[in-house]
Amino acid sequence: MNTSKFAVLLAFAFTLLYSCQEEKSSESDSESQETVSTEIKKGGSLRLAISDEVTTLDPKFVYSVHASQIASMVYEPLVKFNPKTLAIEPLIAEKYDIADSNTTFTFTIRKGVFFHNDECFPGGNGRELTASDIKYTFEYYCKQEAQEMSVAYNTVFHGNVVGLEEYVSGQSDEISGIQVEGDKVTIKLSHPNADFLKQLASPSASILAKEIIECKGLNRGAGTGPFKLSSNGPKGILLVKNEKYYLKDDKGEQLPYLDTVSFKIISSKIDQLISFEEGEIEYIDGLPSGKIKYMVEENIRNFDEVPPKYVLAHEPQLSVEYYGFNLARPYFKDKRVRKAISYAINRQSIYDKILKRQAYSPGQAGIVPPIKLFKGYDFDKVQENSYSYNPEKARKLMAEAGYPEGKGFPKITIEYNQNDQNYKVAAEIQEQLKKTLNIDLQIEAVSFEKKLENSNFGRSDIFRAAWVGDYPSPQTMLLLGYGKNVPKSMDKPSHPNSMRYVNPEFDKLYEKAIQASSEEESYKYYAEAESIFMDEAPVVVLWYYEDNQILHSYVRNLYFNEIKYLDFRQVWLKEWTEAEYKEYIKK
Template identity: 35%
Template sequence: MRGLVSLSAVLILFIIISCEKTEDKDNRPLSEKSGGKLIIAEIVKPLSLYPQKLTRIEEALICNQIYEPLIRLNAKTLKLIPAIAEKWEVSPDGKHITFYLRKGVKFHDDPCFKSGKGREITTADIKYTFEKLCVNNETNYHFYTICNDRIVGAKEYNEAMKSYKEGDNQRPEIKGLKIIDDYTFSIDLMYPNYDSFLQLLATPIAAIIPKEGYEQYKDKLDFGAGPYKIDKKSSNESQLVLIKNPHYYATDPDGYALPYIDTIIIKYFENTEDAVTAFLNHQVDVVNDIPNNAAKRVVENHIHSFQKVPPEYIIDVSSQMMVQYILINTHLYPFNNVKVRRAINYALDRNKIIERAFNGQALPGIHGITPPAFKNYDVNQIKGYDLDIQKAKELLAQAGYPNGKGFPTVTIYTTKGFSKIQIAINEIQRQLKENLNINVIFESLPLDIKFHLEQKNKGHFFRQGWVADFPSPENFLNLFYGKYITLDTSKVFFPNTQRYINPVYDEWFEKGRDAVNKDSAYKYFMKAEQILMDDAPLIVLWYEAFYRLYNNKIKDLHMNPMRYYDLRLAYINDK
């Protein structure tokens, strides 16, 4: 009898172990493309993987894979495509959108759910997500971008939630958000700018999140319903490991399960040179944003790998919806004087900076903040700043600093790890000393410390780069929209981290943002951008091309001007 009990126990244990091993097995039909591992090199580690706190393109790369939004972008064309919402309908006046959810989309398995199993997404999750997005607080940096002045009732909901306490008889509601049934809801917009609103919904900041997950993890939440989930056992300080979500809803045109690749590894390096070395040693498959001089060396030293048929290595080069610039803190002396800001702008030879840092392979930022990447938005009409040393000296003298006399030493803060940026700042340092007798020092900081200094309004200059979240000049001009900005440093403001405030600029920006069509929007945006450049709260440095080095075994890894990654259709071909 004892032996029989023991045998039964062994059988039960075997069944339990077998179930544990197979519960995450992908039982969907798999393509011949399925399988393999993709290793991507990055320099900057994420500060947050909570959608509503995203601030960096490197964070978006990860969040595009682990979360699922209502809508996605086609990575090849940047056109809107269905995701959780399988379709949507826009009213003739452009102010009412009805969304129809796909049935059967589930959150990742997680202990926050009953029995640890991810549940189906319904409109209750849409409501919960938008209620989070429509509250301006320390865990949501994007209230003013997505909700305020866009969704009917968002502003009022945000105000009402300031006094609401759990247990109150009636919870505030967002007037413009209507739940029709478990799979249908609608949103009313204040203005007929539905196109930019839909594009915002395709960004990871609007990804749908589970109530159970947020209540348990708050802004440390790091899972959603995306094609991949984080493998926390394999992830550490030097790498983030993503594994395929076996319950992901999407399939390819032939009905095979997506994504194809089993494992995505994001490996972190101190600098781009180390990342390129790792690539050449076959330790990584993709290196993003490599300096063009490094790209040139790789080609020259490994020409055989590029000349094979088919080639082993490929370097993609494309123009970007991206700009590099320096933020000027207009609230600190002496940069509260517009003449000083303009003098600095006129004193810089951007072509020489580009020659030193990029071997001339970039466009000088002599117009506005918007890169020359948008059809029918002619940035050449924006009068920015080109080298004019005489005018720079005159303006500085008029501001009370003839030949730089009495001007304080200025610090430029930048982020660690990018050699081309260091070269560029060295050249800026040299030019400002030579042309205006201004002493400049620079300090390379970890991203979190630099972000903290910006938010606390400490420091004169901050080197920044911005890649479009959605394909419109609005995305770049929004960096300086300040209607709701205050100088209260206990509050976080993003993306206007420098707290630039100019009511005239805001007025024209709003006219463009709320315009009924693109032609009208562009006209107003051009006006706003010229006001911005005249006020000079920044130094536009350059608009650059993007160099990406990757192994040719990686297929369908589409490149686009936004650096928008959708890895669902990428696959490994080792044959």
């Protein structure tokens, strides 16, 4: 199959996937999404593949994409994203009011929301959620133990909520900016933040029960979500329908439609594809485009027939692959060294040779992926301080920093979490830096958990990382450079700014962007902050992600988006009939 024909087929399949599901009214909290068929088929199991075991579902410590996807169906935040549009919708909070120029957020808590049954509750019966659970949960997330790295503290609450620092430092036994009155919770911010609702929609801001926290039962998954955790082991995770779930569709039918959702651990993408073709799983996320092209060529009838058997989609992601410098190391304090290394890396070669062009693009812009999600963002301004392969400039900067031809530069280590692609990239960069700058690097593979620990505690020289945005805003990417999240002590973890990059001018612009009165104004300040970040080169941006998804066409209402948020509440399974499909085509 030639490239143009494959592109047309991919575009057609992408259109089919999205248009098989009618637009949902953003005003409705009945979760309605009409399809061509008026008869929804309830029950059944949706089976997905994931590559690695999920070690924790505690929202306080959920870092990986798959853990977030699973946790978001077991636990729930106050509000959620519409999986198709990424607009904010009510969830545990049935409504909310925003006042005082985006500084006062008042949430009315929905009645009839129950936690899943769990032995932590008296008699094992889950109780009804109350407004007090919200305050207790948020204070739990912000209580800083000596060695803890709370995702929500750093990505949602820190620098936002009135009284937070007094609580964290022990000067107060509560966060004064979070108050409960009856069924209402009011959160007061220290400054305007138009993205605060988006931050609250992330899985890391999910609401928990005091009983579950105190008896350390969070890995058992006793949340309020549409699914309950049935099992979690080396073979995968099984979620089962929450029969007491509070949401219904627009016809008054109980959600969710599915009986179970299972996540099978299949480490190899080739093995995932085999399982998909054999009907053992319905959906694969992140399949390399080369593998999809091969599958299309071998199974063209399954895509061309009416109705099709398989559906393809591809979506640019709010996600970046990068190498971070540990700026606590003396040899990385000189930005000329960091810039030299960044210029010495041939990203295009990595993109072509190792990735086989299976990404959105090489990392020749900034830390914010240059995708259409951010219309009006000044990517051109950022690119003025970005990096492409320039060995002459790299050698010149290294010499200016006092290391001509690499002389006197210490031997350093690149640390990465073990997998074949990460190894190939590290080995390629090792070779490129030796050839261009004559510096010696070791490369070391560790577990994902060890890599995360080492980078956050400043034990790595250079570390491999990938960051997926939690919400649709440049803020979620530029949080990586926010210096006020960096602890003064090396004994405390620094996350997500694991580079320990601190620049007061960056912080000032970042904060101005958060407090801006319009998206246009915020984009202006974010782009200025990003330009500084890229000029300072605390990271080497390698590439931007693009996901390819493939699924059986009988999977209805499963949407894909730039932040990899999956919502299974209204997913249902039903084969298309030829008549039904043709009726849909007419419309």
